[in-house]
Amino acid sequence: MSIEQFEKIAGRLDGYRDLVVKLQTDLTAIPAISPKSGGKGERRKTAYVRTFLESLGIEDLESRDAPDPEADGGVRPNLIARIPGRDPSRTLWIMSHVDVVPPGDESKWSSPPWEARLDGDRIYGRGVEDNQQGMVASMILAKAFTEEGITPHWNIALLFVADEEVGSTFGIQYLVKEGNPFSPDDLVVVPDGGEPDGSMIEVAEKAILWTRFRVIGKMTHGSTPERGINASRAAAHLITFLDGLYEDFPEKQDVFDPPISTFEPTKREPNVENVNTVPGEDVFFMDARILPSTSLDEVKAKMRSYCDRIAERFKVEVEMDHPMQEEAAPPTDPESPVVHALAPAIEHVYGVKARPMGIGGGTVAAYIRRSGIPAVVWARMDETLHGFDEYVLIPNIIGDAKVFAFVALKPW
Ligand SMILES: [Zn+2]
The missing domain is CATH 3.30.70.360 (Alpha-Beta Plaits)
Structure with missing residues (x-):
C-alpha cells in the first residue's frame, strides 16, 4: 500500500524540475546574511517560504522568532511547518537553514552570485546548495504530499532555522533552549552535508x-x-x-x-x-x-x-x-531509528548503501545531539558550499525529497 503511495509521491516530485528552478531563483535573489557578517538576517527569505507553504494549504505553521535588534524587523525567524501523519507518535524532522555566507569577491564568480544560473542539471548561485538544497527539497516534499492528498505514516515537520553560519545563537540553539521542539523518538535529519553519492550518514563529530x-x-x-x-x-x-x-x-x-x-x-x-x-x-x-x-x-x-x-x-x-x-557532542547511535529509517530509503532511491560515519566537526546537529536527541546530517551533495561558483544538482534536490518521502511513508 504505502509503496504505491511512495511511487505516486515520487512521480509528483519528478514533475517539479521547473518549480525547483523557480524556487532556487527566487530564494537566491534574497540574500539572507547574518548581521554579524554585514547582512540584515533572514526575515524576507523565510517570509517567502511561509507564503509558499501557505499557498499549499498547510495550516500548521509556527513561527519561533528570536529577537535580534541588529536584524531586519528585529528578529531572526525560525519556522516550523507540520504535516500530520497517521501515527503521531513519531515525527520526521527535516531541518534546513535559511542564512547564507557572503559571496566574497564577486568578480571571481562566473555569473552574479545572487542570480541563479541554470546550466544543464546544475544551478549556480550563492546559497543554492548551502542550504537551499535542503530548503527546496523540504518545500517540494510538502507540495507533493498536499497535491497528491496523501497522509504520511509519521508526522513530517519542516524546520527552517536562522543563523547557522555564525554560531546558531538565534537559530537551533534558541529553539532548543526556549522549548525544545524535538522528542527523543523523533527522526531528525539535517540535510546540510554529505557525499556526492549520498553514502555518508553523519552521526558523530570530533x-x-x-x-x-x-x-x-x-x-x-x-x-x-x-x-x-x-x-x-x-x-x-x-x-x-x-x-x-x-x-x-x-x-x-x-x-x-x-x-x-x-x-x-x-x-x-x-x-x-x-x-x-x-x-x-x-x-x-x-x-x-x-x-x-x-x-x-x-x-x-x-x-x-x-x-x-x-x-x-x-x-x-x-x-x-x-x-x-x-567538546564533542554525544554521538548518535549508529543503530538509532533515524539511521535505520534513512539507510533503506537512500538505497531505494539512489541505489547506494549508506553508512553511519563521524567527521572532524562541527555541524549544527551537535546542538540537537547535546539536547539528548539523536540527529544525523545527510544529503547527496558535491559540497561546493562557501566557495565561488557554488552549485547544486537538481536531481539531488528531487532525489533527497524522495528519500524523505520514503522515510515518512514507512513502506517497510
Ligand atoms: Zn550549511
Missing part, C-alpha cells in the same frame, strides 16, 4: 581544540645571536615535539574518517621584517580534532608538558591559550 602557542625569547641582530634568544628556533622544535601528540593519543574509532585524533600545526604569524633580525617572539597555531572519548584536559596537559620542555631547553617562555574549543 571535539575541536584550537591552540595558540606564543614563544618568547629575546630579539637581537642576526650577527650576534649570543646576545639574544631565538624564538623561531624554539618554536620550530616545539612544533616537532607536538607531533608526539599522535603517539600520546593513538586511539582509533572506525566510525570516523580519519579514524584517529589529529593534531596539525596550521597558521604562523609573521615575526620580523628583516633577514638580519633574530626574532624575539614566534606565534603559531594548532588545529586539533579529537575523538569524543579522549579528554581535552589530558590533551592540554600533554601540550603544556611539551611547552615546558622547550622552555627549559631553550630558555624561552611559552604561553598557550585556546581561541576555540568545543
Whole structure:
C-alpha cells in the first residue's frame, strides 16, 4: 500500500524540475546574511517560504522568532511547518537553514552570485546548495504530499532555522533552549552535508581544540645571536615535539574518517621584517580534532608538558591559550531509528548503501545531539558550499525529497 503511495509521491516530485528552478531563483535573489557578517538576517527569505507553504494549504505553521535588534524587523525567524501523519507518535524532522555566507569577491564568480544560473542539471548561485538544497527539497516534499492528498505514516515537520553560519545563537540553539521542539523518538535529519553519492550518514563529530602557542625569547641582530634568544628556533622544535601528540593519543574509532585524533600545526604569524633580525617572539597555531572519548584536559596537559620542555631547553617562555574549543557532542547511535529509517530509503532511491560515519566537526546537529536527541546530517551533495561558483544538482534536490518521502511513508 504505502509503496504505491511512495511511487505516486515520487512521480509528483519528478514533475517539479521547473518549480525547483523557480524556487532556487527566487530564494537566491534574497540574500539572507547574518548581521554579524554585514547582512540584515533572514526575515524576507523565510517570509517567502511561509507564503509558499501557505499557498499549499498547510495550516500548521509556527513561527519561533528570536529577537535580534541588529536584524531586519528585529528578529531572526525560525519556522516550523507540520504535516500530520497517521501515527503521531513519531515525527520526521527535516531541518534546513535559511542564512547564507557572503559571496566574497564577486568578480571571481562566473555569473552574479545572487542570480541563479541554470546550466544543464546544475544551478549556480550563492546559497543554492548551502542550504537551499535542503530548503527546496523540504518545500517540494510538502507540495507533493498536499497535491497528491496523501497522509504520511509519521508526522513530517519542516524546520527552517536562522543563523547557522555564525554560531546558531538565534537559530537551533534558541529553539532548543526556549522549548525544545524535538522528542527523543523523533527522526531528525539535517540535510546540510554529505557525499556526492549520498553514502555518508553523519552521526558523530570530533571535539575541536584550537591552540595558540606564543614563544618568547629575546630579539637581537642576526650577527650576534649570543646576545639574544631565538624564538623561531624554539618554536620550530616545539612544533616537532607536538607531533608526539599522535603517539600520546593513538586511539582509533572506525566510525570516523580519519579514524584517529589529529593534531596539525596550521597558521604562523609573521615575526620580523628583516633577514638580519633574530626574532624575539614566534606565534603559531594548532588545529586539533579529537575523538569524543579522549579528554581535552589530558590533551592540554600533554601540550603544556611539551611547552615546558622547550622552555627549559631553550630558555624561552611559552604561553598557550585556546581561541576555540568545543567538546564533542554525544554521538548518535549508529543503530538509532533515524539511521535505520534513512539507510533503506537512500538505497531505494539512489541505489547506494549508506553508512553511519563521524567527521572532524562541527555541524549544527551537535546542538540537537547535546539536547539528548539523536540527529544525523545527510544529503547527496558535491559540497561546493562557501566557495565561488557554488552549485547544486537538481536531481539531488528531487532525489533527497524522495528519500524523505520514503522515510515518512514507512513502506517497510
Ligand atoms: Zn550549511
